[in-house]
Structure formats: structure tokens, C-alpha cells
Amino acid sequence: MSYRVCVVCLGNICRSPMAEVVLRKTLGDHGLGDLVSVDSAGTGGWHQGHPMDERASATLAEHGYDGSAHRARRFLPAWFDEVDLVLAMDTENLRALRRLAPAGADVRLMRSFDPAAPQDAEVPDPFYGDREDFAEVLEMVKAASEGLAKHLAATLR
Template identity: 85%
Template sequence: MSYRICVVCLGNICRSPMAEVVLRKTLADHGLGDAVSVDSAGTGGWHQGNPMDERAAAMLAENGYDGSSHRARQFLADWFGRVDLVLAMDGENLRALHRLAPTGADVRLFRSFDPAAPLDAEVPDPYYGGREGFADVLEMVRAASDGLAKHLSEKLLPP
């Protein structure tokens, strides 16, 4: 059975799907593709069924990633029984997830795995901004994904 991660933002059309796509590739590059599954969702459900924001998908595509198959979903409390680690993009979503989480659930900020960022660092929502915001999100996601892959390599791969 694989280790299961869900990355969560507000609407599941910008930050969390970008993180899902990047993290999945980063884990595969670290030899963890078969050991870890990655999914994403939003704490809100108003975008359910919609594809990724066009600007997020374009930023991914420009950098060699494919987010075309993404469809937004809402994170529900019963998902905690199916995932090992839930990663929130910001404090607002972290608090929403903690309200849903059973005791002992592993819920953290996504950027807490970036060794160069403070433990409480957030991935800001680029939705109301321009291209630069999506580029910034991609760089933050890459750094945290690399840190998480290293963490999981130590945790899940034999020495």
C-alpha cells in the first residue's frame, strides 16, 4: 500500500493542483513514484468538476508539467481515513482542515517542507493577480516538493 498525500487550497484550481502535479513528478524523480500517491482538493466546493485555472495550467506547461487532466474536488472530512498526510497551502485552509480532522491526523502547511522557508510560510493565492504570482507559486511548490521528497525518502525507502 502506498503513502497517500492530499494537497489542499481554497478552490482546487490554482495552488493545490499545481502542487499535486509538481509533487508527483518530484516524487517520481526521487524514486518514490510507486510508494507515494498524490491528490489535491479544495476546502470550498464551488469549482468542483472544473479544470485547473488556465494561468496555472499554462505556467505548468511552460515548465514541462502537464495539468490538463485535473478536475477540482472538495476535501471532505471522511478523506482523513484515506490519506496519510494533508498539506494546506495557507493558514486559512490549515485551520479549516483542523476543524474537520480527527485526533491524530497529520495536517501541515505545504511549505513547512521547504528548508529555506519559515515553518509557518504560506503559498499565497495567485488567483487575483497576474502571471508573476503563478511563477512565484511554482517556485515555492518546487522547493517544498523537493524538501518533502527528501523527507519521504528517509521515511519510506530502505537504507
């Protein structure tokens, strides 16, 4: 059986695909690659089918990650039946997801798994920013991914 995680932002072209790629590698590094599957989506659908934002992909590549296979998708309410944990990048998307979620669905902020971050910390949208904003997002996602991997290692083993 596989534990399923879906990372969600607004358009699924910057933050959530970066988090998907980083989390998948981090889980593999922790020996959880066969136990946990990771994907991503957006609460909005206007970028469906598009590749990752070039700046997000370049930031990942500069740090040894490959985001070239990503294609944006919209999160569908039916996915709650298939996903064990939904991670929102910010409180706006968290609220949107919780409005769609059935009772008992596990929907949290991504950075809630970063032990150095406040529980309500968000991953800011870098879309209107520059390279530094994308690099900052990567660091936030890496820290949260490490925390989640440690949590899942303790939970699933």
C-alpha cells in the same frame, strides 16, 4: 502499501493542483512514484468538476508539467481515513482542515517542507494576480516538493 498525500487550497483550481502535479513528478524523480500517491482538493466546493485555472495550467506547461487532466474536488472529512498527510497551502485552509480532522491526523502547511522557508510560510493565492504570481507559486511548490520528497525518502525507505 502506498503513502497518500492530499494537497489542499481553497478552490482546487490554482495552488493545490499545481502542487499535486509538481509533487507527483518530484516524487517520481526521487524514485518514490510507486510508494506515494498524490491528489488535491479544495476546502470550498464552488469549482468542483472544473479544470485547473488556465493561468496555473499555462505556468505548469511553460515548465514542462501537464495539468490538463485535473478536475477540482472538495475535500471531504471522510478522506482523513484514507490520507496519510494533508498539506494546506495557507493558514486559513490549515485551520479549516484541522477543524475537520480527527485526532492524530497529519495536517501541515506545504511550505513547512521547504528548508529555506519559515515554518509558518504560506503559498499565497495567485487567483487575483498575474503571471508572475503563478510563477512565484510554482517556485514555492517546487522547493516544498523537493523537501517533502527528501523527507519521505528517508521515512519510507
